[in-house]
Amino acid sequence: xxxxxxxxxxxxxxxxxxxxxxxxxxxxxxxxxxxxxxxxxxxxxxxxxxxxxxxxxxxxxxxxxxxxxxxxxxxxxxxxxxxxxxxxxxxxxxxxxxxxxxxxxxxxxxxxxxxxxxxxxxxxxxxxxxxxxxxxxxxxxxxxxxxxxxxxxxxxxxxxxxxxxxxxxxxxxxxxxxxxxxxxxxxxxxxxxxxxxxxxxxxxxxxxxxxxxxxxxxxxxxxxxxxxxxxxxxxxxxxxxxxxxxxxxxxxxxxxxxxxxxxxxxxxxxxxxxx
Numbered sequence: 001x002x003x004x005x006x007x008x009x010x011x012x013x014x015x016x017x018x019x020x021x022x023x024x025x026x027x028x029x030x031x032x033x034x035x036x037x038x039x040x041x042x043x044x045x046x047x048x049x050x051x052x053x054x055x056x057x058x059x060x061x062x063x064x065x066x067x068x069x070x071x072x073x074x075x076x077x078x079x080x081x082x083x084x085x086x087x088x089x090x091x092x093x094x095x096x097x098x099x100x101x102x103x104x105x106x107x108x109x110x111x112x113x114x115x116x117x118x119x120x121x122x123x124x125x126x127x128x129x130x131x132x133x134x135x136x137x138x139x140x141x142x143x144x145x146x147x148x149x150x151x152x153x154x155x156x157x158x159x160x161x162x163x164x165x166x167x168x169x170x171x172x173x174x175x176x177x178x179x180x181x182x183x184x185x186x187x188x189x190x191x192x193x194x195x196x197x198x199x200x201x202x203x204x205x206x207x208x209x210x211x212x213x214x215x216x217x218x219x220x221x222x223x224x225x226x227x228x229x230x231x232x233x234x235x236x237x238x239x240x241x242x243x244x245x246x247x248x249x250x251x252x253x254x255x256x257x258x259x260x261x262x263x264x265x266x267x268x269x270x271x272x273x274x275x
Contacts (some may be wrong), residue, residue, distance in 0.1 A: 010068040014038050029112045034155045037207050039064045042156050056140030061155050072102040072137040079143050082136035083119050091126035
């Protein structure tokens with residue numbers, strides 16, 4: 001059988017598989033070939049509910065041989081996931097690592113369904129890794145933003161890419177509102193504390209931080225109480241502690257806004273670049 005004829009057979013079969021996937025989608029899975037090379041397919045696996053991968057969007061590729069469907073494809077995962085190494089051929093019963101177990105009747109849908117099934121298991125194999133549940137969930141949360149950096153992903157799956165961008169914008173807006181709300185709340189609290197509003201009453205019935213009563217004499221904040229010639233700053237009491245807390249809080253808010261600005265700039269840069 002000539003190479004040209006085998007390639008024609010592979011092309012016809014892969015076109016048939018693509019039409020089948022479009023007509024009858026596989027749960028949690030999308031797949032499409034490169035427009036310039038039908039032997040290279042890219043796929044998306046969405047993390048199923050109640051799994052360690054829930055919320056994740058995992059991008060990978062299938063490299064089909066010219067002899068397909070008589071020989072199996074190579075399978076790669078491109079998005080960090082905590083189960084498989086990235087950019088590494090995976091050793092599965094449905095991959096080119098096991099041509100002896102390959103069945104020519106298996107389609108692209110069959111291959112990707114088998115990949116998802118194995119992903120949800122814990123069985124070790126060549127190309128697999130072991131990570132904690134926390135790591136898998138963390139990678140799932142980061143997967144969308146990671147995929148936007150891959151032009152092929154964005155070109156082949158534009159709807160999914162736009163969904164990710166919308167989610168990132170929403171998260172950025174929610175974070176911005178939360179930081180603004182926190183800043184306003186902390187600023188108000190700091191102002192009240194510095195002005196002595198709401199301070200606790202001492203045994204003389206005077207608000208703490210407003211006046212220091214000694215022998216019936218009220219001393220305003222900022223003055224000094226002289227004991228045997230030693231000046232004691234009033235700020236060393238409750239008012240001073242509250243002022244220090246307010247200062248530290250404001251510093252943390254400023255740092256938070258700086259970090260937020262960096263994240264938003266990075267996200268929006270990716271969004272613009274992908275358009």
